[in-house]
Amino acid sequence: MAKEQTGLTEEVRAVVELTEEMKAAIQERILKQIASELQIAAGRVKTTVGLLDEGNTIPFIARYRKEMTGELDENQLRDIEERLAYLRNLEDRKREVIRLIDEQGKLTAELRTAIEQSVKLQEVEDLYRPYRQKRKTRASVAKEKGLEPLALWIQTQPKQGDLLAEAGKYISEEKGVQTAEEAVQGAMDIIAEQIADDAKIRAWVRRHTFEQGILRTEAKDAEQESVYEMYYSYQEPVRKLPPHRILAINRGEREEVLKVALDVPVERIHEYIAKQVIKGPSIVHDTLTAVIEDAYKRLIASSIEREVRNEMTEKAEEKAIEVFAENLRNLLLQPPVKGNVVLGVDPAYRTGCKLAVVDDTGKMLEIAVTYPTPPNNKVAEAKATFKRLIDAYRVELIVIGNGTASRETEQFVAELIGEIKARKLQYLIVNEAGASVYSASKLAQTEFPDLDVAERSAISIARRLQDPLAELVKIEPKAIGVGQYQHDVTQKRLEESLKFVVESAVNHVGVDVNTASPSLLSYVSGVNSTLAKNIVKYRDDNGKFTSRAQLQKVPRLGAKAFEQCVGFLRIAEGSNPLDNTPIHPESYDVVDKLFRELKLELSQLGSAELKAMLQSLEPGELAPKLGVGVPTLRDILDSLQRPGRDPREELPAPIFRTDVLQIEDLKPGMELQGTVRNVIDFGAFVDIGIKNDGLVHISQLSNSYVKHPMDVVSVGDVVTVWVLNVDLKKGRVGLTMKKPS
Structure with missing residues (x-):
């Protein structure tokens, strides 16, 4: 064993230091796992990771590197980016855990392989758990009293002998063991901790708790009025709890209105652990049975409950953030109402x-x-x-x-x-x-x-x-208030997600570099807040930009930043008409070849003649002649047909009113036009012109089954609704989108 451990130490040192060969092997393993998880071809994943590692932004890759990624969209690219970060952090943690266990002289080849093959952080932490430095525990006290050999003897599960007689050998005034029974208890504590630290047992109990557990809630004070009254005596299987309910229960518990418990059938757990621990009849069978029950009740149950509830909360938060992000995107992309005082x-x-x-x-x-x-x-x-x-x-x-x-x-x-x-x-x-x-x-x-x-x-x-987008980017995204439970989720994760949404929306629309505020510019691909201020200062000092090329004169806007941002910046009345399109300057020569091929002039851009001609072209046939990929040519042709186009203008305009509607005016069956203000897990709130928005419950969104309201409606949608019910006392209105028969 000593030789094996010495050899492992040398191998561990090599793993920690990471040769180029090992780095390549780890990278390959990560790429394969991402491809498998996301069901994206390995070659596309590899190319995307390479582009990200080179410092390219997601909006840039999604728009201008379509041939390289196989036209992966922004959400797929972000999934790759997030999984890449997680798995790289996981690899770092694996190496750290291997080093820490090896320093204790307890690393075996089998353990090292198990750590290296783990695909989740939880798996790595479960394997590391027995070797983690703990605070003083009953097991550590028992070990200090020299009772580890007795625990090992019990684990051999002898068929003959006397447990108390064996334990009597460990009675010691000096070590503080007064009786044989005390020695047995100490040994049981040692075994219980070993069971509780077993990675395989913990993984099974965690899965069983999630699949069979029941979350129960009750009121701390049943007489107290609160928004949590539906949870004053409530239970639901853990696996079926929807995200919004999990977050509501968490908040009720945090505000000390609710008491929450997670119940799970313990008999099946005891049976499973017994199969892992007890080999057959022995003189210590009953002792080990008691150890198993103690290990679960005292050491496993509460920590697994915390882990399961944390996992439930994480998934609920992800869903809440996803809903908030989608609502925010739709709000930011509301059509601008131009040309009005x-x-x-x-x-x-x-x-x-x-x-x-x-x-x-x-x-x-x-x-x-x-x-x-x-x-x-x-x-x-x-x-x-x-x-x-x-x-x-x-x-x-x-x-x-x-x-x-x-x-x-x-x-x-x-x-x-x-x-x-x-x-x-x-x-x-x-x-x-x-x-x-x-x-x-x-x-x-x-x-x-x-x-x-x-x-x-x-x-x-x-x-x-x-211009909703230009104004709303000045505000911290989470303050815009189009989500649910946004204050109950991990704020760092929420901020990252919402920032991504704002960046996506800004780059989707494009930005007029001559009118944009620093706030708006800071969300453009490749532009940070410092560069945004520098762009505005250059504009103030030198007058309006007349070409995209001028951006290269902005202090600290280097070649990489220029490449990333220039396609998303527009110059409405510049020297080159292409500067007012989403076409990247790297493709200007393609446009030049195209116009020569068609015998047209750039001055014809925006004309009906040019638009008709471009619509008749077949990108698949033309792309090889121009030396460009089909996806890029498709985007170029679309941009040339509609120069200066704002994609938001294709959406329906908001509803303008000239008279006010009172809740008292509403009657069941009344047909109204409204604007969707917020979409949540259980429905959508619609502004129909009264004081409070009406609620269309998920069951009233469609005659067909609706998995999530976002499958039917989005923030900003103009919808036709019918009044279902009116509660004058509470000021609530129930609406339906199902046309009455």
């Missing part, structure tokens, strides 16, 4: 409604304050101010934030519109979540140093209609 209103009671008029480019024209709501009720004065602003700036749209006093303000605006006959005027309620966060930020202070927080908020509300 807008009056933004930040409603309030005591402090009054702050007003901001912005022109069609979002430039602030005037700020005012009125008091049409209680307790001031200066309605006539407020109408005079509104009318003056509307006439002076030819306002066409009024945008009201949905916060405090929004419905009273809406009632006032609806009355006002009814009085103004000379001009077509409409209003819209927008989600103002995060407006106060933006208004108090350093960015808002820089933009509007002379305005107070509420006045900045009114400008933000107006701009949200004109």
